[in-house]
Amino acid sequence: MTRLWLFFLLLGATACQAPPPTPPPSPTAVSPQVLRIGVATGVFPLADIIAKPYRQAADNIVVQFVPGNTAVLLADLDAGNLDAVLSPYIPEGNERWFNPVALAGLVLVAHPDNPVAGLSLAEAQAVFNGRLTNWSALGGADQPIILISREEGSGIGAVFQDRVMAEQRISVNAQALTGDEALRAAVAANPAALGFSMMGAAEGVKVLAVDGRSAAPETVQDQSYPLTTPVYFINRTASEPDGALRNFLAWLQSAAGQEVVGVKYGRVR
Numbered sequence: 001m002t003r004l005w006l007f008f009l010l011l012g013a014t015a016c017q018a019p020p021p022t023p024p025p026s027p028t029a030v031s032p033q034v035l036r037i038g039v040a041t042g043v044f045p046l047a048d049i050i051a052k053p054y055r056q057a058a059d060n061i062v063v064q065f066v067p068g069n070t071a072v073l074l075a076d077l078d079a080g081n082l083d084a085v086l087s088p089y090i091p092e093g094n095e096r097w098f099n100p101v102a103l104a105g106l107v108l109v110a111h112p113d114n115p116v117a118g119l120s121l122a123e124a125q126a127v128f129n130g131r132l133t134n135w136s137a138l139g140g141a142d143q144p145i146i147l148i149s150r151e152e153g154s155g156i157g158a159v160f161q162d163r164v165m166a167e168q169r170i171s172v173n174a175q176a177l178t179g180d181e182a183l184r185a186a187v188a189a190n191p192a193a194l195g196f197s198m199m200g201a202a203e204g205v206k207v208l209a210v211d212g213r214s215a216a217p218e219t220v221q222d223q224s225y226p227l228t229t230p231v232y233f234i235n236r237t238a239s240e241p242d243g244a245l246r247n248f249l250a251w252l253q254s255a256a257g258q259e260v261v262g263v264k265y266g267r268v269r
Helices: 002-016 041-057 072-076 121-129 153-165 180-188 217-221 243-251 255-261
Strands: 033-040 059-066 084-089 097-108 146-151 175-177 193-198 205-209 228-235
Touching: 033 041, 033 072, 033 243, 041 084, 041 097, 041 153, 041 180, 041 193, 041 243, 041 255, 059 072, 059 180, 059 243, 072 084, 072 153, 084 146, 084 243, 097 146, 097 180, 097 217, 097 243, 097 255, 121 146, 121 153, 146 153, 146 180, 175 180, 180 193, 228 243, 243 255
Parallel strands: 033 059, 033 084, 146 175, 146 193
Antiparallel strands: 084 228, 097 193, 097 205, 097 228
């Protein structure tokens, strides 16, 4: 009888205990916002140096950098496949909002073993126009100059046409290659080759001085290098960017962002 009484006493005590509290719901993870930024191939090293610092500074924003030809990138921008474009070239008639984020330098590139140290702008124009055809006229070896140029729609090609060639046309004998990497590879493989690229991207080739000045972050920032050119952030619309895109641009133009830019390029602020 005593055992039965103890059993009911314990059963009643257990029944009177409050149920354990319901644990709070787990916070719902917010998916990061993804930005797709097109980058002209000649200035793609800019994307390389800003990717990690921005990822560390950004709050739930992921940036995917897409290399390409400027004309193709702008077409993708208009089609909604990209959120913005970084390029050294703004096409005529452009109605999209744009703003500079860095200063770069258009550079002439030759084979690493080429003894020529530099050219004047007038010489560069004469060479690419086909009026000067032998390296010996420039202080080099007695061999024909092999011209390497860029494909139609290249932003760097357009900058070269505007800043170096002006009203002159590039010789029909120039080899037009797609992409900055292909151009540099062709120049690096041919001791007689001459091409053009952008400061910061010209690896594996010899960068020639222009009018006695070499391209460097300091000389493009003070614009003493004659072929200094801005790198622009180009928005999809005529309005300033907003939301995550505005966050990215604000960081890129901030003191922290410009410090990163200054590793390989000239700062705009």
